[in-house]
Amino acid sequence: MKRHLISAADLSRDDALLILDTAEELAKISDRSIKKLPTLRGRTVVNLFFEDSTRTRISFEAAAKRLSADVINFSAKGSSVSKGESLKDTALTLEAMGADGVVIRHSASGAPYRLAGWVRGSVVNAGDGTHEHPTQALLDAYTMRRRLGSLEGRRVTIVGDVLHSRVARSNVLLLSTLGAEVTLVAPPTLLPVSVASWPCEVSYDLDTVLPKSDVVMMLRVQRERMNAAFFPTEREYSRRYGLDRERFARLKDDAVVMHPGPMNRGMEIAAEVADSPRSTIVEQVANGVTTRMAVLYLLLGGADLGGNQ
């Protein structure tokens, strides 16, 4: 495996399967009453969050602590970033504290790549602008594999605001590496120009794609990144691209519904669909901890999972 995890494209099929299999092993340990392992004892993980997060920030902290790493949580709010300190100077300050791994979320696409040139430790991209979110794709693949078995030939439909979604890009890259067939469904205004070069199909008609899908992943409409009108009204968007009760009823019996969170309930997904037994949304959060444990363990070269040094 490479030293950093910045893009899902950094992962070969063998790398991705190693992470998913390691997460399976770690999940067995997470079911025990004492969940903690000594495997990263003496290592330091810095969580560097320049953008808001609930799931990713908390699960990286839980993952590092369960592996016994020392954890430093940095949030741009309340730090010297508000006095104008640059990403590079912030990174070098943390480097001076001896970070073995730096987990970064930033609003600028490419920030983790820049950071990797300044620090000695491994850099993990926890979401950069509209670019990538590779550990979200890993936890999504892990969740699909647990529900459906192998992803080879599985049809995964990703629906909604692809233009602003780092989750969509990382999922398309990772799922194609793992042999799944991905279709993106979105209004033309919410697809990036570059989508023609992505390893996936594109459709504008959700109703023709849904009955063939094994997985339907709904994306959040990212209003905070929109500086123009991308669709006429929320009601119109929801009518054409939302997963409501009627569309949900037309899915295959064993199809699963996913959403990376946070959700706009009632817009891209109806509340009763989000809360149904075929929704994996809560499972995805739990699987985020074990998947991120696997990533930290493999990148930071932890002791074996029996805890031997």
Ligand code: CP
């Ligand atoms: N899915 C995801 O990245 O959620 P957060 O923004 O809460 O971390």
